[in-house]
Amino acid sequence: MSHVLKVGIVVFPGSNCDRDVAYVTSEILGWPTQLLWHEETNLSNYDLIVLPGGFSFGDYLRCGAIARFSPIMAAVEDHAAAGKWVLGICNGFQILTEAKLLPGALVRNRDLHFICDRVHLRLEAKERPWLQAYGHQTVIRLPIAHGEGCYYADAATLAELEANRQVLFRYADAHGNITPESNPNGSLNNIAGICNAAGNVLGMMPHPERAADPALTHCPSDHTLDGLQLFKSLLNAAVA
Amino acid sequence: MAQFRAQVFVTLRPSVLDPAGVAVQAGIHHLGYTNVQSVRIGKVVELNLEASDRATAEAQLTHIADQLLANPVIETFRIEVQELATAAG
Numbered sequence: 001m002s003h004v005l006k007v008g009i010v011v012f013p014g015s016n017c018d019r020d021v022a023y024v025t026s027e028i029l030g031w032p033t034q035l036l037w038h039e040e041t042n043l044s045n046y047d048l049i050v051l052p053g054g055f056s057f058g059d060y061l062r063c064g065a066i067a068r069f070s071p072i073m074a075a076v077e078d079h080a081a082a083g084k085w086v087l088g089i090c091n092g093f094q095i096l097t098e099a100k101l102l103p104g105a106l107v108r109n110r111d112l113h114f115i116c117d118r119v120h121l122r123l124e125a126k127e128r129p130w131l132q133a134y135g136h137q138t139v140i141r142l143p144i145a146h147g148e149g150c151y152y153a154d155a156a157t158l159a160e161l162e163a164n165r166q167v168l169f170r171y172a173d174a175h176g177n178i179t180p181e182s183n184p185n186g187s188l189n190n191i192a193g194i195c196n197a198a199g200n201v202l203g204m205m206p207h208p209e210r211a212a213d214p215a216l217t218h219c220p221s222d223h224t225l226d227g228l229q230l231f232k233s234l235l236n237a238a239v240a
Numbered sequence: 241m242a243q244f245r246a247q248v249f250v251t252l253r254p255s256v257l258d259p260a261g262v263a264v265q266a267g268i269h270h271l272g273y274t275n276v277q278s279v280r281i282g283k284v285v286e287l288n289l290e291a292s293d294r295a296t297a298e299a300q301l302t303h304i305a306d307q308l309l310a311n312p313v314i315e316t317f318r319i320e321v322q323e324l325a326t327a328a329g
Contacts, residue, residue: 061283062311069308098311105313112259152256152314186257 005085005234007033008046010076010092012067017053017089017209024212025050029231038070048085048234049076051092053145053207063106063148064094073099085234086201090146093193093203102196102203103161104153106146110186114147118223119184121192121206122172125165128195129237130202133229139176141223142206144184144192149205151187151194161194169193169204241290243324244297250310250317251282285309288324297321 007025011018018035025048026033034046043049057066067073073095080086080101088096096102109115120141123131134140153161161167169192173182183190185205193204208227217224252258258280265279287304291297301319310317 061309065308065311097313103313105311107256107314108259110257110259112263150257154255154313186259 003235004029004031005047006045007031007048007050008036008043009033009050009052010036010038010040010072011052012038012054012056012070012095014056014058015052015054015091017091017207020207021050021052021089021209024209024228024231028212028214028228036072038067038072040072041075043072043075043079046079046084048087049079051076051086051088051095052209053090053092056091056095059091059148062094062098063091064096064098067091067095068098077101080196080201083198083200088201088203089207089209090144090149090205093205094148096201096203101201102194103157104151104194106148106205107150107152108148109146109150109184114145115149115184116143116145117184118143119192119206120172120174120176120182121169122176122178124167124170125195128165128168128199130168130195130199130230130233132236133233137226137229139172139174140226140229141174141211142208142227143210144206146185146205149185149187151189151191151205153188158188161191162189164197166194166197166199167191168195168202169206241292242294242297244289244291244294244321245324246287246289246297246301246319246321248285248287248301248305248309248317248319249282250285250305250315252280252315256314282315283309294321294323 025031094106170190171183195202208230211227261279261281268276305317
């Protein structure tokens with residue numbers, strides 16, 4: 001039984017949240033953590049691969065479109081196919097959809113603004129491993145920071161996502177109600193994060209690594225550690 | 241080998257919202273042309289390439305557009321190819 005996960009964080013040209021994730025997994029959780037340049041091709045050493053936020057390849061053409069062809073992505077596909085954990089955050093989510101590891105696409109925010117805010121999310125499909133450490137909590141709050149976070153998929157794909165319980169996070173109000181007002185970017189079905197059918201690949205626009213440092217906590221109910229539980233969930237799943 | 245110049249036109253599928261197009265439409269209306277009823281923004285990618293013949297060039301361009309230049313989930317594309325006259329006579 002392992003009490004740590006071995007973490008590899010992919011660094012593309014233009015990634016800028018790679019060190020934030022590494023701080024959480026290495027300094028806060030004490031897990032062995034390695035930053036991996038996007039030309040790396042061997043990921044056999046890692047339990048969890050993180051595609052971090054940022055602006056890979058300048059977001060040129062479409063967000064994530066060019067990163068998808070980096071040499072490391074073939075290894076990421078193999079890692080996912082082997083049932084190991086893959087987490088794409090923000091730009092990482094965009095890369096996972098471009099790579100077809102997750103369905104749908106992320107397009108320009110409905111109101112064209114780049115949004116930097118903290119949003120409430122309702123936890124869905126709590127049987128999924130990524131949400132195991134949240135206990136009875138059903139609403140969390142995480143930071144978002146994106147210009148292209150509007151989730152789009154055709155009607156058939158959306159229906160399949162819902163039927164398979166692949167939606168893990170939905171934009172909500174503080175009480176967990178899914179409303180148009182609580183949808184910051186126009187995402188269909190208020191979708192903020194989805195996993196693949198097998199459940200080992202997760203993409204999400206909110207930033208769990210930005211809500212994970214106990215030094216920034218003032219009280220237990222202030223949501224400042226809501227992101228840390230996501231990482232801890234994987235340990236629970238590994239032990240279970 | 242022959243030289244070709246190609247233009248790949250990438251446009252959003254009709255089912256995908258184009259908030260940038262809506263914003264530009266508002267600008268056009270402010271310019272005075274309130275008769276403009278819809279605006280959709282796409283991309284044009286210009287490529288020069290060498291290929292043995294036109295069919296080969298078109299097949300390669302279709303693959304490039306389908307795999308990289310456009311995302312078929314949200315976009316469609318159209319390709320125009322023109323063979324360039326060779327300089328040497």
